[in-house]
Amino acid sequence: MANMAQAIRMALHYGEQNLGVTEIFGEDVGPPLGGVFTATQGLEKTWNAPLDERGIIGAALGLAWAGGRPVAEIQFVDYIFNVIDMLKLAANGHWSSGGRYKTPMVVMTPTGSGIHGSMYHSHSFDSIASKLHGMKVVCPSTPIDAYGLMIAAIKSDDPVLFLKPKALLRSKGEELIPGEPDEKTLHEMIDAPLGDRTKWKAKWPKLSDYTVEIGKAKISQAGTDATIVTHGRMAPICLDVARRFQKEGKGSLEVIDLRSLIPYDWEAIKASVKKTGRIVFINEETEITNFAEHLIRRLVDECFYELKVRPRLLAGKATPGIGLSPNLEYFIQPQTKDVERVVSELLADPA
Amino acid sequence: MANMAQAIRMALHYGEQNLGVTEIFGEDVGPPLGGVFTATQGLEKTWNAPLDERGIIGAALGLAWAGGRPVAEIQFVDYIFNVIDMLKLAANGHWSSGGRYKTPMVVMTPTGSGIHGSMYHSHSFDSIASKLHGMKVVCPSTPIDAYGLMIAAIKSDDPVLFLKPKALLRSKGEELIPGEPDEKTLHEMIDAPLGDRTKWKAKWPKLSDYTVEIGKAKISQAGTDATIVTHGRMAPICLDVARRFQKEGKGSLEVIDLRSLIPYDWEAIKASVKKTGRIVFINEETEITNFAEHLIRRLVDECFYELKVRPRLLAGKATPGIGLSPNLEYFIQPQTKDVERVVSELLADPA
């Protein structure tokens, strides 16, 4: 089973071999490191940028205007906040130029908490990302979706922000990526060796053009009693809770993994609510002006009378940062027990 | 009647004379211009900064740490997006240092549309501002509130983002600022003359310590049938519509002018909803992940069963920018007729 970092690497390999990706760059993205989470090891078109996020996004934008399909990395989303203006230029350039300039670029960046990252390796970015109108925003929770969404992002003529949940980059999925060999073989083929790598070259499995359409959610578990809408780090946790509830007969939960935030799969959410009448939105960003609050507002607009009980939100607490001490991180950021609690309340809420 | 730019100028004068404000700076803030909207004309402590938003916010932060009470300006909020990281440092420094460093600084910046500003003189910033946890955010809609909130912002030991609605900076209010002389006199005293200003010095009226508490909304019209929660450019429009509805017997509208976004006056909103059971939130920012959607979500959490009808939002359309042609701006940004429409629907909605 490939982990998410390997899946992204394979998608980028497919991209540089078949989809015209000519530049994959960012801080420590090239050899010897191949990315702080190994997501760019062994690729052909990778290189190390100066320590300058503004130059990195500027370079990506210029490369896209020059007809390329660049993939740029911001090392951690925590360090993207000095270049929001350039992301806006990438997002609004097609509109401001009256449709004359396309901006096919991918910006990938690790997001979220879960690695004891303290204040600056734990940020989420969904809400601000959702306001960079013209930018597409995706956030996979499994290796197969990471692969398919990266292929889709590379093919897109719009700028795509590809959020990589930090906590899931080393986690494996349940579905195989088309062409993926067994775990050990894959490791020997594409993971850079420890120590000297100067002579190492990756061997790549035969990969295929597997695309996950941007804007399509995944029903990771079908259910009838209540709906969970989630993505990223919280998705596997929600799925795990839903499965246990199912097994233990506590209720039949439908789990929607958004995968794409912009555009988002509104039809999938509406359809599920029409079925269950009960819904909770779960993500790890702080609760003030949270992207899911937009979805709740729209739900209230369009499905107020289909809702059996009030729609809920489980999100991060609005502290100025995420504390390093596990006591603090686990209190600030939603954990499994919080999901169990809110889902139980949702199911128990008298209609 | 002072206009809002004059009110801010008077508050800054009071601040530099009585509240320990030693530096008021930004691009073109000092002589000869005194600010692109004249809000810093004739003051003692103003100076022009290099064209560098990062240096400006960095300077403010350093000055605050050094024991000062700086007031820095970002010339237009449209140009704040290259320095969000530094605003976050200002906001989280008190928390990250375990409470050992306070950050008494004010960042003021013109916000919103309404001056035919096209793509980069029309931005709103409420939503992102509301996620800079640790930062207080205010946005007055009248000269008297601008005066009182600026005094409060200067006194605050927290960083305060002071949003100045572009479209209202030249508009006058209904209430006099304590100590304010008649309009003509005020103009002769504190407005810089056209042409050569090298010899000009402002004469200041005797001003007083009038404070509007940060976090307190204003009920600009009391009403019983429905509630409008608004702020900034939309506030006077909403008040005007509410008064006309009153006069024409179309309904009794309560208008809440938030004035502070962070912290916001939750008690005022709840109290009003308990009374009216009908509520609409009106602001000019784009509708995806809009600050008011947080308020709606919280309302659904805490007052679901007090709501007679679904809560509503009237906001800007989620285009990549605001178009220059009035056709486009008036379609993208909420206007008086949109307020009338949504309020009528709100009142007519069968409970």
Place this chain on the structure above:
Amino acid sequence: MPTKAAAKAAPASDLYKKLGATKLLKIHELMVRARLLEERLIKMSKGGDGFFWIGGPGEEAFNVPLGLQVKKGHGVNFDFLHLHYRSAAIVMAMGAEPINALRQMRSVATDPYSKGRNFVNHYAIPEHNVVPVSPTIETQYSTAIGTGIAQARAKTDAITIVNGGDAGTAEGDFHSCLVWANRPILPLPILIIVVNNGYGISTEMRTQHGEKNISDWAKVFPDMPGKTINGNDVIETWAALEEAFAYIRKNRKPYLLEAKCSRLYGHSSSSGANRIPEADCIELLEKNMITRGMAKAADFKKTWDTEAAALDAAHKQVKSEPFPAVESVWEDVFADGLPPSYPTKGGS
């Protein structure tokens, strides 16, 4: 290849001859076209025939020679231009139609640069590699890195050109451009231009900047030439640009060029957009050509009249054109169209 010290230009007289009357008259015509265009735009902004004006009257002696020396076309084998809002004379010299600037000023539906969405002089011309002009100061120095990389990789003599103002060099993007253009592992063929008019809106350059010349930033990089020139003198600008273009096309390395120009109508309509008593590069060119017997006052008058007449016609035409339809705001949000479920109501 130039020394790093600003080279002294050869005696102007020769250079006038060298350039020749035909070329100089062509340059003059384009300068007049750009100047009249800007003055018309100002008039429109004051006459309610548009709103905000910002532009580059006073920079024609630098911008026209620049535009004429551009390797014009589409794609990496042609020059890329990352311009700012004072670049009308550059695109005019590259063949842009004044009428399209009038369309953007009036923000009519036919505005080819932004469909009536953006301020005037915010060009976006893919056929000629003019990337979207951004209202954000200095970001063009960061995007220039990207087209520069594309051209450093390609087998071509094409280069990237970026221009902006003096005050903007305080922004980090100017630094990013310097650092990235000089990366030992991949130097970039970028003509880094700073037009120094002595002001950022109301703020004097000399109060804010300790560097003697902006071109002194080149001193940090052993390999990058830096030069400061008088941007009001067509002869000096033509020669300096020729030298800079030749150096970059050949060596595939950056060159920093500072041009001192007049800001003839102040900053923008926000500062009144009235004529300022500063050196006028067109007057200067006319005077110099006449004293050298290369042209007569009458020739110049004819150019002014012809260009003015053409502009009148264009303006008349534009006034007859419709404003954009409100639904057009939903065009170009995404390259592949608006998803059916994208929220479009602006709330409930």
Place this chain on the structure above:
Amino acid sequence: MPTKAAAKAAPASDLYKKLGATKLLKIHELMVRARLLEERLIKMSKGGDGFFWIGGPGEEAFNVPLGLQVKKGHGVNFDFLHLHYRSAAIVMAMGAEPINALRQMRSVATDPYSKGRNFVNHYAIPEHNVVPVSPTIETQYSTAIGTGIAQARAKTDAITIVNGGDAGTAEGDFHSCLVWANRPILPLPILIIVVNNGYGISTEMRTQHGEKNISDWAKVFPDMPGKTINGNDVIETWAALEEAFAYIRKNRKPYLLEAKCSRLYGHSSSSGANRIPEADCIELLEKNMITRGMAKAADFKKTWDTEAAALDAAHKQVKSEPFPAVESVWEDVFADGLPPSYPTKGGS
């Protein structure tokens, strides 16, 4: 006042004498304290007694003399320090207690710098004007502007000190610091330090930076001295810092100082935090003092042992201390307390 060219240091031998054994032994003791602290922190990060480690082992020969020359205190009449995550030896030399760094490493409630919230070596010491260390690279060069302005206004000889790494100089904040520190209207008394260890994480400086020395950025500003020194040699760093401090205190103008130092345990725990075969400044100092008969191996051994013992005791103490209470997250959100209606549920 120094010439802009890096002045040659006087023959080292004299300088050893000049500094004297007592002072050198004091410096050595602080270097050992800082080194042992970092090695302990690394051990803790590997032993599950904390998480991420980042720090400055290898920079002691520069950081200890720096800390000792600081005018230490609170407020504008004392030096302000805008440090980064490799500055432990600086604060140790200023008298900070190693135990507090252990507390931050273990993120216990007693961590005086962040209450268990931030990574280790992220100091915040108001009593000594050490402003909060930010995890964001280079932003300290922008905040330094502010304390620099406060000190430029005050009647004082106090200055602002900012340090950071080589790779970080690619960020615009470095540019902002250079530009603002050299404003003709208000030059700033800032010691702008760059510690050049040749790397940004895994990326080699020489692949990304075309400037021969980082101190060459001073060439842009006629008034700002720039110098590059060997940061591994206490003698050279002491003298260079004395010169720089004296210049800034007296002239109230900026000074750019580049120190080349070793990165003895690599970038951080993310790169393994294992010992790298680079020059060790403590070994070097010991060797030089012994050959000059200024100290014996035994003296040094004693220092190592004493410091190690003290650290053991401190570590033992810290292990007995509680972790922060969950409710403590609501402290320090706002200076005047959390408003009663602030949302604290994390959703519904």
